[in-house]
Amino acid sequence: MHLSRDTMRHVHGWLLLTPAAVLLVSFTHYPTIATVINSFFSKGNSVRPSRFIGIDNYQAMTQDPIFWKVLVNNMWFAVGTIPTSIALAIIMALLVNRAMPGRSFVRMAYFTPTILPMIAVANIWLFFYSPDIGLIDQITSWFGISGHNWLGDPDTVLSAIIVMTVWKEAGFFMIFYLAALQHIPPELGEAAKLEGASRWYYFRRVLFPLLMPTSLFVLINAVLNSFKLVDHLFVLTKGGPDNASNLLLYYIFENAFSYFDTNYAATLTVVLLGLLAIMALAQFFVLDRRIHYR
Amino acid sequence: MSGIQIHNLVKQWDEVRAVDDVSFEVPQGSLTVLLGPSGCGKSTILRMIAGLEDASDGEILIDGNDVTREDPSRRGVSMVFQSYALFPHLSVRENILFGLKVRRVPVAEQEKRLLEAAELVGLAHLLDRKPANLSGGQRQRVALSRTIVSNQPVCLMDEPLSNLDAKLRAEMRDEICALQRKLSLTMVYVTHDQIEAMSMADQVVLLKGGQVEQVGTPTDLYEAPQTTFAASFLGMPPMNVIPLDQISGGEALQGGLPQARPDWLLGIRPEQIRIAENGIPVEVTAADYMGAETVLRLQHGKQVVMARVHGRPPADVGDKLRIAWAADDIHLFDENGARRGGPDTAVSQPAL
Ligand SMILES: Nc1ncnc2c1ncn2[C@@H]1O[C@H](COP(=O)(O)OP(=O)(O)O)[C@@H](O)[C@H]1O
Numbered sequence: 001m002h003l004s005r006d007t008m009r010h011v012h013g014w015l016l017l018t019p020a021a022v023l024l025v026s027f028t029h030y031p032t033i034a035t036v037i038n039s040f041f042s043k044g045n046s047v048r049p050s051r052f053i054g055i056d057n058y059q060a061m062t063q064d065p066i067f068w069k070v071l072v073n074n075m076w077f078a079v080g081t082i083p084t085s086i087a088l089a090i091i092m093a094l095l096v097n098r099a100m101p102g103r104s105f106v107r108m109a110y111f112t113p114t115i116l117p118m119i120a121v122a123n124i125w126l127f128f129y130s131p132d133i134g135l136i137d138q139i140t141s142w143f144g145i146s147g148h149n150w151l152g153d154p155d156t157v158l159s160a161i162i163v164m165t166v167w168k169e170a171g172f173f174m175i176f177y178l179a180a181l182q183h184i185p186p187e188l189g190e191a192a193k194l195e196g197a198s199r200w201y202y203f204r205r206v207l208f209p210l211l212m213p214t215s216l217f218v219l220i221n222a223v224l225n226s227f228k229l230v231d232h233l234f235v236l237t238k239g240g241p242d243n244a245s246n247l248l249l250y251y252i253f254e255n256a257f258s259y260f261d262t263n264y265a266a267t268l269t270v271v272l273l274g275l276l277a278i279m280a281l282a283q284f285f286v287l288d289r290r291i292h293y294r
Numbered sequence: 295m296s297g298i299q300i301h302n303l304v305k306q307w308d309e310v311r312a313v314d315d316v317s318f319e320v321p322q323g324s325l326t327v328l329l330g331p332s333g334c335g336k337s338t339i340l341r342m343i344a345g346l347e348d349a350s351d352g353e354i355l356i357d358g359n360d361v362t363r364e365d366p367s368r369r370g371v372s373m374v375f376q377s378y379a380l381f382p383h384l385s386v387r388e389n390i391l392f393g394l395k396v397r398r399v400p401v402a403e404q405e406k407r408l409l410e411a412a413e414l415v416g417l418a419h420l421l422d423r424k425p426a427n428l429s430g431g432q433r434q435r436v437a438l439s440r441t442i443v444s445n446q447p448v449c450l451m452d453e454p455l456s457n458l459d460a461k462l463r464a465e466m467r468d469e470i471c472a473l474q475r476k477l478s479l480t481m482v483y484v485t486h487d488q489i490e491a492m493s494m495a496d497q498v499v500l501l502k503g504g505q506v507e508q509v510g511t512p513t514d515l516y517e518a519p520q521t522t523f524a525a526s527f528l529g530m531p532p533m534n535v536i537p538l539d540q541i542s543g544g545e546a547l548q549g550g551l552p553q554a555r556p557d558w559l560l561g562i563r564p565e566q567i568r569i570a571e572n573g574i575p576v577e578v579t580a581a582d583y584m585g586a587e588t589v590l591r592l593q594h595g596k597q598v599v600m601a602r603v604h605g606r607p608p609a610d611v612g613d614k615l616r617i618a619w620a621a622d623d624i625h626l627f628d629e630n631g632a633r634r635g636g637p638d639t640a641v642s643q644p645a646l
């Protein structure tokens with residue numbers, strides 16, 4: 001038998017793709033499909049095995065007040081963390097992109113929170129937020145303000161977590177902005193300076209538009225992170241009090257591993273995947289058209 | 295007195311003295327070229343005139359006003375950068391109008407200046423393009439248009455042609471010159487290319503190691519170089535600078551220049567060397583034929599001499615020749631490289 005050269009080329013191509021394809025299928029595609037299928041089945045136990053129930057899980061979900069609560073929480077979490085951490089990242093990058101004494105030290109200081117594991121960060125902030133003995137309360141006590149249980153109060157817990165997340169994320173995003181800024185030739189700034197453009201004008205008309213590709217990348221990451229980052233909840237609040245700081249992914253975890261309702265967890269996961277897909281697509285299609293790429 | 299005056303300008307980086315006590319004047323409406331090898335401080339001087347770099351010492355006067363500490367935007371200068379510094383996300387139109395918008399020029403006036411400038415440099419049909427979709431020459435023209443619309447009396451250019459190919463460079467040289475005359479701009483033009491300097495300049499400031507080596511018209515520099523550095527910087531190939539003790543004195547000096555001392559140097563332009571019946575014996579080590587002329591590399595003992603002759607090579611590599619030159623064409627430099635005699639010393643120093 002003699003295979004044509006063309007066929008052999010296809011065979012080679014497929015052979016080279018196989019390892020990556022196997023990994024993708026077994027760890028991404030198969031679990032995704034399995035999750036979707038699972039979401040159509042009831043929770044099984046030793047007495048009643050799991051059975052197909054159609055969209056009952058989804059109906060139950062729309063009736064579940066905690067689901068709506070974590071969804072709203074997650075929205076506030078995104079709104080609270082994304083714009084602030086991006087704005088801070090740009091400001092920090094602009095600050096450390098200039099020639100100044102101790103520049104590399106400041107750059108490293110800004111970046112440190114990113115290197116730390118989330119669990120460690122959460123532990124540090126647990127100390128900051130501890131009522132009375134924590135750093136924040138000790139400082140406010142100098143001004144005669146009495147202690148506050150930041151993580152125990154449903155009114156402040158989500159904000160407290162937002163502040164910590166911004167602290168953790170801004171340094172990470174700063175690195176991307178810093179890299180982008182260093183690719184912008186300094187002559188552009190000099191040309192603007194010769195015309196008398198203020199720093200703000202130059203930022204608005206030149207730097208910010210030239211940073212847009214970076215901003216899109218950072219924005220997508222920030223949005224994904226606002227749904228993906230839940231490690232700190234394990235340390236800080238466990239979603240409490242009264243689900244005031246519970247987020248979608250943590251709620252999925254609770255359902256799957258605390259209440260052992262893997263089918264409801266699968267239902268919630270499908271919703272999460274759908275949300276992420278919609279947001280990623282929207283960002284690409286809406287923003288991508290308005291961005292200048294070099 | 296208007297134009298630009300530079301007095302004892304100094305720029306000191308931590309250890310490097312990039313500009314060292316430089317003084318010169320640029321008459322109003324003239325084109326002065328700062329010429330010198332890479333790293334001699336040309337860009338630094340230009341950037342200090344623009345105000346993009348602070349002067350460590352000395353003063354800069356534009357139109358008689360001391361602008362040494364003035365804000366760059368209030369010095370009345372525009373600048374063309376080597377990289378053109380076009381804003382990549384803005385169209386040609388927006389790039390040209392950038393400065394006018396910053397300065398809040400009325401919209402009708404903006405439009406008028408834009409169209410005039412675009413017409414002048416032949417960009418009118420490209421106003422809506424982005425810089426990425428322009429050729430090198432077109433980008434250069436956008437940068438020039440920015441200067442034109444700014445209406446500033448002084449224009450500074452830092453090696454504006456170095457990113458273009460040879461043909462385009464010749465074209466743009468002429469265009470920049472024409473523009474400078476038409477708008478009577480006071481222009482300071484930085485280059486390391488002697489062709490640009492010779493063909494464009496009203497005045498050349500030759501720099502070496504942060505110091506002024508010679509200031510003069512292109513003909514001054516070519517015909518009466520004041521130092522061996524100037525002599526060997528200009529010309530293609532440059533002037534032969536030969537220690538007198540390398541060639542027996544009488545033959546080399548052709549009986550002229552009695553003041554010469556044995557440790558001095560003789561300068562002779564390659565085109566003034568002729569092949570003679572009896573003269574200094576040399577061996578041809580290379581012959582570069584260029585059509586209208588041939589450049590010969592000649593060896594006399596350890597001394598290399600370059601010669602330029604009309605037409606085809608008069609001899610093959612390895613041949614022995616004899617060369618001579620006229621006493622009137624000899625330039626003389628002392629042991630420190632300073633001019634001590636030569637053809638038109640009298641012409642360029644009428645004050646004597
Ligand atoms: N920002 C700087 N810091 C330190 N040294 C510099 C700086 N800019 C230029 N120099 C030095 O100053 C000298 C002159 O530089 P420059 O004016 O750019 O030369 P040119 O334009 O003639 O090639 C060089 O030796 C260069 O290394």
Ligand SMILES: [Mg+2]
Nearest residue numbers: 336337338453
């Ligand atoms: Mg330079």
